[in-house]
Each structure stands twice: as C-alpha cells, then as structure tokens.
Amino acid sequence: MSLVVATAIALGVTTLTSAPANAFTPPNIPSLSTATSELNALTVDVERNSGTYDRNLFPHWITISGTCNTRETVLKRDGSSVVTGSDCYPTSGRWTSPYDGATWTLASDIDIDHMVPLAEAWRSGAYAWTTSRRQAFANDLTNAQLWAVTDNVNQAKGDADPALWKPPLTSFWCTYAKAWxxxxxxxxLTVNSAEKSALSSMLGRC
Known part of the structure; x- marks a missing residue:
C-alpha cells in the first residue's frame, strides 16, 4: 500500500482514478450537441478589468430557505445521508467530489466551487453587471454553476479557466467543459481564444 493511499485511508477519505459514479452533480448540464452549439455561439474576446475585481461585488452566500444559505443548500443537495443542525449546517453526511473522486464525511472538507469563478466572470463581462445580477450569478442553483468539491482541489483551481486548469480526473473533463x-x-459571458480551444478539446473526450 502506498503512503498516499494509507494516508488517505487514515484521514477517512477514499480516492478514485476514474469518474466517480456516486458523485452528485448540479442540474441542467447540457448534452454534447447543445454544449457544442453553445460554445460556437459564445463571443470570443479578450478579458478585461481584472485589476478592478473585488469578491465582495458578488454577494454570497445568501439565504435560500429558512436558515439555509446557498452553501448549505448545495451541501444538502449534493451529499448523501446528510443530517443538519437547526442552523442548517451539516453535522454528518457523505460527499464525493467529481473533480478528483475523493469521498469525504466532514462538510468542512468540502468547498462549494463556482464552475465559472467569480473573478473569471468579472473579466468576461460581469464587470458591467448590476450588483443584483452578480448576486444571482454567485448563488445560481438553476444552472450547473455550484459544485461540492474537495477543498484543496478548489483552491488549486483558483480563478483559472480551462486553458490554465483542468480537474485531476481526465474522465470528468467532458462534463466539466459542458457545464463551463x-x-x-x-x-x-465571453471566452478568450485559448479558453475556447481548451473547451473544444475537452469536448472531444465526450
């Protein structure tokens, strides 16, 4: 048994090398044909105003229902056997991160990732939006924008687009590209030329 595997087991996390069949995914991920059409319809442009980005311009996490905010709503949606306290924060459950295939039993090990990062959205056109529209984007539960993933994987992604960062599981690249x-x-929102090329290549794995 390798040191990596032994450490993972000791920490209560399992890892996979292929796309996890038991990972929950957000709603409305398009078909390959739809995603291809949408990619071709996107405006290709350079990114702008990166120096003026401020995360506070995208209010999150907002209250969704009762005491549950957006983060807690996604944790309940994308986990299994999730139990929450009166404040809606999960006290137990199981989450499988589709980005890397790791399964976690502590909500604190899970980040809620914005598929299209807030800073990337800003550079791609959100700089011109109203605050209310940016809030809606940052808390979008209708589209495949919010994902429950391993925290350090999300941190490695940062605000990078697919030309600069892709999920560790190559078998997930097709779904990732379609959602993005x-x-x-x-x-x-716009795409730059390198981003569009990377997305097209990722769709080739579908």
Whole structure:
C-alpha cells in the first residue's frame, strides 16, 4: 500500500482514478450537441478589468430557505445521508467530489466551487453587471454553476479557466467543459481564444 493511499485511508477519505459514479452533480448540464452549439455561439474576446475585481461585488452566500444559505443548500443537495443542525449546517453526511473522486464525511472538507469563478466572470463581462445580477450569478442553483468539491482541489483551481486548469480526473473533463460552456452561455459571458480551444478539446473526450 502506498503512503498516499494509507494516508488517505487514515484521514477517512477514499480516492478514485476514474469518474466517480456516486458523485452528485448540479442540474441542467447540457448534452454534447447543445454544449457544442453553445460554445460556437459564445463571443470570443479578450478579458478585461481584472485589476478592478473585488469578491465582495458578488454577494454570497445568501439565504435560500429558512436558515439555509446557498452553501448549505448545495451541501444538502449534493451529499448523501446528510443530517443538519437547526442552523442548517451539516453535522454528518457523505460527499464525493467529481473533480478528483475523493469521498469525504466532514462538510468542512468540502468547498462549494463556482464552475465559472467569480473573478473569471468579472473579466468576461460581469464587470458591467448590476450588483443584483452578480448576486444571482454567485448563488445560481438553476444552472450547473455550484459544485461540492474537495477543498484543496478548489483552491488549486483558483480563478483559472480551462486553458490554465483542468480537474485531476481526465474522465470528468467532458462534463466539466459542458457545464463551463453552459454557464457562460446562460449568463452571456465571453471566452478568450485559448479558453475556447481548451473547451473544444475537452469536448472531444465526450
């Protein structure tokens, strides 16, 4: 048994080398044909205003229902056997991260990732939005924008687009590209040329 595997077992996390069949995914991930059409419809442009980005311009996490905010809503949606306290924060459950295939039993090990990062959205057109539209984007539960993933994997992604970062599981690249494209399409955001090329290549794995 390798040191990596032994350490993972000791920490209560299992890892996979292929796409996890038991990972929950957000709603409305498009088909390959739809994603291809959407990619072709996106405006190709350079990114702008990166120096003026401020995360506070995208209010999150907002209250969704009762005491549950957006983060807690996604944790309940994308976990299994999730039990929450009166404040809606999970006290137990099981989450499988589709980005890397790791399964976790502590909500604190899970980040809620914005498929299209807030800073990336800003550079791709959200700089011109109203605050209310940016809030809607940051808390979008309708599209495949919010994902429950391993925290350090999300941190490695940062605000990078697919030309600069891809999920560790190559078997997930197809789904990742379809979701990324659809979010950009639904929110009328632009792509740069390197990003579009990377997305097209990732769709080739579908």
């Amino acid at each position: 494209i659809d979010v950009k399409y639904e929110w009328s």
